[in-house]
Amino acid sequence: MSTYAPASATRPGRPRVIPRAASAATPRDEILHAAAELFVNRGFAATSTRDIAEKVGIRQASLYYHFAGKPGILAELLELSVRPSLEKVERIERECPAEVPEAALYLLALIDADTLATVPHNIGRLYRMPDVRSSEVFGEFEPALQELTAAYGRLGAQVVSGPVAATVTTDQLGGLLIQAVEVVIRIRSRGATVTPAQARAIAATCLRICGVPEVRIARASVTADEHLYPGTMIRTIGDQAHTSK
Amino acid sequence: MSTYAPASATRPGRPRVIPRAASAATPRDEILHAAAELFVNRGFAATSTRDIAEKVGIRQASLYYHFAGKPGILAELLELSVRPSLEKVERIERECPAEVPEAALYLLALIDADTLATVPHNIGRLYRMPDVRSSEVFGEFEPALQELTAAYGRLGAQVVSGPVAATVTTDQLGGLLIQAVEVVIRIRSRGATVTPAQARAIAATCLRICGVPEVRIARASVTADEHLYPGTMIRTIGDQAHTSK
Numbered sequence: 001m002s003t004y005a006p007a008s009a010t011r012p013g014r015p016r017v018i019p020r021a022a023s024a025a026t027p028r029d030e031i032l033h034a035a036a037e038l039f040v041n042r043g044f045a046a047t048s049t050r051d052i053a054e055k056v057g058i059r060q061a062s063l064y065y066h067f068a069g070k071p072g073i074l075a076e077l078l079e080l081s082v083r084p085s086l087e088k089v090e091r092i093e094r095e096c097p098a099e100v101p102e103a104a105l106y107l108l109a110l111i112d113a114d115t116l117a118t119v120p121h122n123i124g125r126l127y128r129m130p131d132v133r134s135s136e137v138f139g140e141f142e143p144a145l146q147e148l149t150a151a152y153g154r155l156g157a158q159v160v161s162g163p164v165a166a167t168v169t170t171d172q173l174g175g176l177l178i179q180a181v182e183v184v185i186r187i188r189s190r191g192a193t194v195t196p197a198q199a200r201a202i203a204a205t206c207l208r209i210c211g212v213p214e215v216r217i218a219r220a221s222v223t224a225d226e227h228l229y230p231g232t233m234i235r236t237i238g239d240q241a242h243t244s245k
Numbered sequence: 246m247s248t249y250a251p252a253s254a255t256r257p258g259r260p261r262v263i264p265r266a267a268s269a270a271t272p273r274d275e276i277l278h279a280a281a282e283l284f285v286n287r288g289f290a291a292t293s294t295r296d297i298a299e300k301v302g303i304r305q306a307s308l309y310y311h312f313a314g315k316p317g318i319l320a321e322l323l324e325l326s327v328r329p330s331l332e333k334v335e336r337i338e339r340e341c342p343a344e345v346p347e348a349a350l351y352l353l354a355l356i357d358a359d360t361l362a363t364v365p366h367n368i369g370r371l372y373r374m375p376d377v378r379s380s381e382v383f384g385e386f387e388p389a390l391q392e393l394t395a396a397y398g399r400l401g402a403q404v405v406s407g408p409v410a411a412t413v414t415t416d417q418l419g420g421l422l423i424q425a426v427e428v429v430i431r432i433r434s435r436g437a438t439v440t441p442a443q444a445r446a447i448a449a450t451c452l453r454i455c456g457v458p459e460v461r462i463a464r465a466s467v468t469a470d471e472h473l474y475p476g477t478m479i480r481t482i483g484d485q486a487h488t489s490k
Contacts, residue, residue, distance in 0.1 A: 043375050046290060117457045128290050128373060128434070163459045167446045176450055179431055183424040189373070201412045205421055208453050 006222050025065070028066045030056045032080075035073045036121040044074060045131035074126070075137040081124045082144045085112040089151045095227055102212050102220035107227060109181050109203040116184040117194040124185040152177040152206075161211025243245040273303045273311045277325075280318045281366040289319060290376035319371070320382040326369045327389045330357040334396045335475040340472055347457050347465035350400040352472060354426050357393070361429040362439040369430040397422040397451075406456025422451050 025033070034055040038047040049070055053060040067073045088111050095102035116124040127145060128130050155172025157165075160173065168176065181202055184194050201219065207217045270278070279300035283292040294315055298305040312318045333356050341349035361369040371377050372390060378385055398419025402410075405418065413421065430437050443464065452462045 041379070043288065043290060043374055045288060046376070054461065083288075125373070125375075128370070129375065130286055131291070134286070161459070163449075163462070164453075167442070167449065172443065172446070175431055176425065176428055176447075179428040180425060183421055186420055186424055197412070198417065201417070202421075204408075204412065205454055208409075208456060209425075209450055211453060211459070214406070214456070217408070240374075 013083070013224060027056070027058065027062070031058075031063055031066055031226070032073065032076060032132040033120050035070075036077055036119075036123045039074065039077065039129075039132075040121045040123060040125055043131055044070075044126070044129060044135065054146070071135060071137045073133065074135060077123050078127055078132075078137065078141040079144070081116065081119050082141070082148055083113045085213060086144055086148050086151070089148075092227075093155075097223060100216075100219055101158045101221035102207055102216050103227070105152070105177070105206055105210065106203045106217075106220040106224045108151060108155055109206040110199055110224060110228070112178075112181050113184050113194065113199040113202045114155075116182065117199065122185060122188040124182065125189065149174040149178050156206070156210045159210050159212050159216075162193065164209075164211040173210070176209055179203050180209060249456055263391050272301070272307070274302065276303075276308055276311055277318065277321060278365050278445045280315075280340065281368045284319065284322065284374075284377075285368060286364045286371055287400065288376055288390045289315075289371070289374060289380060310316050316380060316382045318375065319380060320385060322368050323372055323377075323382065323386040324389070325387070326361065326364050326371065329392055331389055331393050331396070334393075337472075339398075344469060345461075345464055345468040346403045347452055347467035348472070350397070350404060350422070350451055350455070351462075351465040351469045353396060353400055354422070354451040355444055355469060355473070357423075357426050358429050358439065358444040358447045361427065362433070362444060367430060367433040378465075386427050394419040395428075401451070401455045404452065404461075409454075409456040418455070423453055425450050425454060449482050 031052060035047070035052045038051055038055065042051075047070070049063055052070075052073070053063045056063070067076075080207075085108065087109065088162065092104050092107050092111075094159050096107065117120075124148050127138070132138055148229040151174075153170040155170075156177050157170040160168075164173070183202060184199075187194050187198070203224070204221065207220060212220070261479075276297060280292070280297045283296055283300065287296075292315070294308055295305050297315075297318070298308045300306075305414070312321075318345065330353065334353060337349050337352045337356075341352065361367075377383055395416075398415040398417075401418040401422050402415045407412075409418070428447060429444075432439050432443070448469070449462050449466065452465060457465070
């Protein structure tokens with residue numbers, strides 16, 4: 001089955017023999033991965049820097065060499081789940097051909113679904129956790145999330161049908177669209193992987209939510225393809241299964 | 246502004262003078278409300294039965310008279326967020342006229358949006374929290390959630406368009422639809438209320454996700470109305486603002 005493979009997924013059947021040297025991951029990445037797994041599965045408040053250091057196999061002091069404590073790690077993980085999509089919004093808006101405005105929302109949804117499908121340990125879940133929302137770094141992250149939601153609303157409003165425009169504000173549309181793409185988080189929470197075909201179906205769903213007719217959705221998909229390849233718009237589409245939740 | 250008001254919302258500007266007698270809520274309800282607020286805002290693991298008892302203003306021993314501890318309270322709160330919708334699925338399927346099959350999904354989405362909009366303290370969030378998912382009672386709750394998701398998929402599959410059927414399985418459709426309705430949780434997490442008009446827009450969104458044309462969505466909405474009133478299908482649509490998150 002063709003699935004998204006996170007860039008840093010361990011290869012199946014290849015247990016790490018020599019702890020550090022055999023891995024391409026930097027100590028910094030290893031800390032982020034370990035923290036992601038602990039935060040998502042155990043909770044942010046319930047995880048200590050000692051837990052993280054132990055999981056990586058380093059001393060607690062070494063962890064502080066790379067990060068200013070738990071909030072710094074959380075801040076970086078939160079960024080990871082939003083920043084890659086947000087960074088591409090400007091490019092999408094600039095490059096999308098005027099005659100196929102639907103391709104812009106399609107591309108954003110596809111790229112964002114890809115981001116959420118490939119981040120380690122389904123960290124898209126983090127920002128909804130109460131202990132994360134009440135943490136000191138959440139306030140710094142929230143504007144980025146609002147900016148991404150606003151981008152969904154803006155791109156959606158450009159292609160919205162009459163009945164949708166009459167019943168859904170641009171702000172509400174942004175919420176409906178980002179919510180739809182976050183089905184990726186739901187799928188991964190159940191232990192399943194998200195295939196590229198599913199990501200495309202999610203992008204098409206976003207256009208349907210806006211009331212875009214099927215012929216224009218098909219055209220948006222073709223136009224989006226021309227801008228995805230060759231390119232850096234999508235990070236990883238592999239055919240390698242991964243098991244991280 | 247017309248908004249959903251939870252049945253047990255405190256009236257604005259009427260602080261409780263005599264703790265128990267002035268309130269229509271039973272001690273059991275008061276415990277559920279206090280626990281809901283603490284679980285959602287502080288976390289399940291981080292809340293003790295002592296915290297809950299203190300918030301209600303009763304002794305810890307009295308709490309155990311009503312509930313078999315924290316897991317029992319959580320189990321009831323999880324049920325509250327799913328059971329009211331699930332219980333109506335059979336009736337929806339039975340009563341929905343065969344000539345307007347779209348009305349069934351519209352009704353389920355509307356009723357479920359109503360459930361999520363009126364449960365105290367946005368407890369629809371609970372089941373996504375790691376400490377809740379790893380609790381002993383989550384396993385008992387999960388089948389109900391899966392049943393509700395399957396109902397969405399089943400009702401969606403009855404009205405799905407060709408292009409949607411070709412790209413989305415019934416199982417995936419169920420996930421997309423329940424995910425869309427859970428935008429209510431997202432809206433409430435931001436401190437906003439969900440209006441009946443928004444709930445209708447969410448129900449219409451579900452039909453758009455299935456590829457249902459606008460004329461049939463409009464007809465589904467009219468048919469759904471005939472089955473909602475007079476009735477017990479929707480619990481509360483008021484015009485009273487509430488502030489609980």
